[in-house]
Amino acid sequence: MAKKITERTEDFSQWYQDVIREGKLADHSPVRGCMVIRPNGYALWENMQDSLDQMFKDTGHENAYFPLFIPKSFLSKEAQHVEGFAKECAVVTHSRLQSSEDGVEVDPESKLEEELIVRPTSETIIWDSYRNWIQSYRDLPILINQWANVVRWEMRTRLFLRTMEFLWQEGHTAHATKEEAIQETEQMLEVYRTFAEEYMAMPVVTGVKTESERFAGAVDTYCIETLLQDNKALQAGTSHFLGQNFAKAFDVKFQSSEGEHEYVWATSWGVSTRLIGGLIMTHSDDQGLVLPPKLAPNQVVIVPIWKNDEQQQQVLNYCQEIIDELKALDIRVKLDDRENMSPGWKFNEHEAAGIPLRLTIGPRDLENNNVELARRDTLDKNIVNRKGIAQNVDDLLDTIQDDLFTSAQQRIRDNTHNVDSYDEFKDVIENEGGFVYAHWDGTPETEEKIKDETKATIRCIPLEEGEEGECMITGNPSDQKVLFARAY
Numbered sequence: 001m002a003k004k005i006t007e008r009t010e011d012f013s014q015w016y017q018d019v020i021r022e023g024k025l026a027d028h029s030p031v032r033g034c035m036v037i038r039p040n041g042y043a044l045w046e047n048m049q050d051s052l053d054q055m056f057k058d059t060g061h062e063n064a065y066f067p068l069f070i071p072k073s074f075l076s077k078e079a080q081h082v083e084g085f086a087k088e089c090a091v092v093t094h095s096r097l098q099s100s101e102d103g104v105e106v107d108p109e110s111k112l113e114e115e116l117i118v119r120p121t122s123e124t125i126i127w128d129s130y131r132n133w134i135q136s137y138r139d140l141p142i143l144i145n146q147w148a149n150v151v152r153w154e155m156r157t158r159l160f161l162r163t164m165e166f167l168w169q170e171g172h173t174a175h176a177t178k179e180e181a182i183q184e185t186e187q188m189l190e191v192y193r194t195f196a197e198e199y200m201a202m203p204v205v206t207g208v209k210t211e212s213e214r215f216a217g218a219v220d221t222y223c224i225e226t227l228l229q230d231n232k233a234l235q236a237g238t239s240h241f242l243g244q245n246f247a248k249a250f251d252v253k254f255q256s257s258e259g260e261h262e263y264v265w266a267t268s269w270g271v272s273t274r275l276i277g278g279l280i281m282t283h284s285d286d287q288g289l290v291l292p293p294k295l296a297p298n299q300v301v302i303v304p305i306w307k308n309d310e311q312q313q314q315v316l317n318y319c320q321e322i323i324d325e326l327k328a329l330d331i332r333v334k335l336d337d338r339e340n341m342s343p344g345w346k347f348n349e350h351e352a353a354g355i356p357l358r359l360t361i362g363p364r365d366l367e368n369n370n371v372e373l374a375r376r377d378t379l380d381k382n383i384v385n386r387k388g389i390a391q392n393v394d395d396l397l398d399t400i401q402d403d404l405f406t407s408a409q410q411r412i413r414d415n416t417h418n419v420d421s422y423d424e425f426k427d428v429i430e431n432e433g434g435f436v437y438a439h440w441d442g443t444p445e446t447e448e449k450i451k452d453e454t455k456a457t458i459r460c461i462p463l464e465e466g467e468e469g470e471c472m473i474t475g476n477p478s479d480q481k482v483l484f485a486r487a488y
Contacts, residue, residue: 005352007286012230017159019280022352023289026159033157033164037273040353041160043297045167045273049147051199051295052169052271055191061143061171066125068148069116074124078249081123084216088152090118118151123217123242123268126172127250134174134264136255141184142174150272160277161234161488168272174264176254178243181265185241188269189222192237200275201292201404202226202282203412204236205435205483207460212444215268219243225459225483227412228281231433233459233485236278239269277488282408283377289354290377292404293397298334300326300393301355303346305362318366322359325390331397351376356400357393377404418481422472425484429454435485439478441471449473450484459483 005018020026025041028034037045053063069092075082093115098107119125126144133139151165160166171188175181189206196204204224214221218240226236247253247263256262283290293299304319306312319335326333334355336346343360350358360372369386373393377400384392415434419425425438440446440458450473451457466480 005286005288008229013158015286016277016281019284019288019352020159023354025276025280025289028159031164033154035159035163035165037167040297041276044276044279044291044295047295047297048195048199048275049169052191052195053145053147055195056145056169056171059143059187059191061145061173063147064144065146065148066122066129068119070119070122070125072115072117074128075117077124078217078246080245081217081249085120085152088120088154090151090153092116092118119148120150120152121268121270122146122148122150122170123172123246124250127246127252127266130172130174130264131250131252134252134254137176137257140174140176140254140264141180143171143184144173145169145171158277158488160280161274163273166273168270170268170270173267174247174252175266176256176262176264178265181243181267182241185220185222185239185267185269188267189224189237189239192224192239192269192271195271196224196226196236196275197405199292199294200279200282201294201401201408202236202278203405203409205460205462207462207483209238209460210444210447210458210482212447213458215240217242217245218268219245222463223460225485226278226282227415227435227485228278228488229411230281231415231486233435233487234274234278234281235459235487236275237269237271240267242266242268283404284354287379288352290404291354291356293356293401296332296354296356298332298353298355299397300331300333300357300359301350302333302335302359302361303343303350304335304337305343305360307363311363314366315361315363319361322361322371322386322389326393329390329394331390331394347374351379356397359393375400377407420469420472425450425456425472426454429456429484429486433486435459435483437466437481437483438472439469439480440482441474441476441478443474443476446471446473454486456484456486459485459487 006014008015024038027036029036094106095110096107097104147169149167154162154164157163173184193206196202204226209221220241222239223235224237226234244263246266252264253261302319304315306315323333356376358374370383373384374381417428418437428436461482469478471478
């Protein structure tokens with residue numbers, strides 16, 4: 001049987017690790033801080049990737065690929081950018097090894113003339129290419145996305161949420177006007193919000209980061225923020241308006257329709273495998289993984305039960321008929337006809353893997369023309385008629401998707417607080433956690449004081465306009481309440 005999963009209320013961090021282990025999503029790797037993504041985890045990422053990729057293409061973007069290695073001099077060209085990533089970079093200094101008494105060692109004669117940075121993000125090398133691609137306004141806009149891996153030398157890591165190497169997509173666009181670039185930034189934020197809420201069933205708040213939380217080299221960083229079951233926040237995606245910073249750093253100009261030479265305007269935007277961590281912490285329970293049907297690698301698992309060879313063939317034929325009907329509706333279905341495991345073992349395994357629906361079929365079901373149907377999210381079981389089973393399952397998958405979102409939305413509402421005084425703020429942050437809306441005067445000094453004293457950060461300045469008020473600390477004017485939380 002599966003190992004016991006630690007209860008969330010007992011040790012949330014260990015519960016998270018247990019869910020990943022029992023769901024066979026990922027393992028720690030021999031390289032500290034990196035992970036091995038197992039087939040279950042990678043299939044989940046592929047479904048995320050496929051859905052997002054189509055959304056990107058529907059908004060006019062194309063995929064391309066740029067090198068993993070970036071010349072060190074490229075990072076030096078944009079001051080804020082290099083400062084933001086300097087402490088996270090992995091640096092390649094030599095090009096080969098040689099034999100030694102201990103096995104191999106770096107060949108000192110292979111030192112590179114210029115060190116190479118293992119990609120922490122690709123703005124610099126992409127903008128070097130854009131300089132060659134862009135001459136005229138006719139070359140704009142450029143709407144490029146890249147699916148890739150990146151390396152950021154993290155000291156404290158956690159599977160999916162923060163690892164030294166992770167998978168992501170990064171969009172990089174170039175525009176003729178500031179207005180077009182801002183529109184692109186906002187459009188991609190909306191793509192991320194739609195994906196998070198409609199595919200991941202994960203409610204989010206959209207907003208703009210403060211200057212201290214902004215992406216290195218950006219003019220503005222837009223974000224989606226969610227609240228997880230331990231009442232900590234997670235930044236689930238970002239979209240950056242880069243202004244003309246990278247265009248100026250890499251001398252990327254275009255000739256306008258009026259014949260003037262102008263710097264282009266830029267955006268970048270990305271989400272990563274940390275979405276899997278967010279998904280786990282949003283929906284899963286003490287039995288293991290819970291997956292929204294739209295992203296689940298297998299939406300339905302069928303477990304057949306028989307006692308003898310004659311029953312086996314009859315039951316499997318019955319199952320195959322149902323499988324054909326489900327596949328006709330594009331439902332992803334798996335048949336678990338392994339003979340070396342008991343039904344109870346299989347049930348536990350599929351619950352831990354988060355498969356949204358389980359159909360159990362035995363000889364008695366054939367006699368009564370029935371199917372036992374079990375929901376993963378509620379663990380409810382029902383006997384349903386075989387007739388119309390495919391449409392029944394399809395409708396139920398939609399219901400589960402909606403119910404997961406509604407449940408997560410209600411949990412966030414229940415753990416969202418509005419405060420006016422700093423004493424009340426500190427009490428809520430320390431004893432309850434969750435999202436906290438409070439007035440802030442907009443100064444970095446006040447923001448830093450709150451962070452130092454409470455470990456809470458401003459997650460975003462919400463896009464929805466709020467009422468004016470007074471900062472909870474200084475009493476100075478505040479345009480609207482901002483969103484605070486302790487976060488991953």
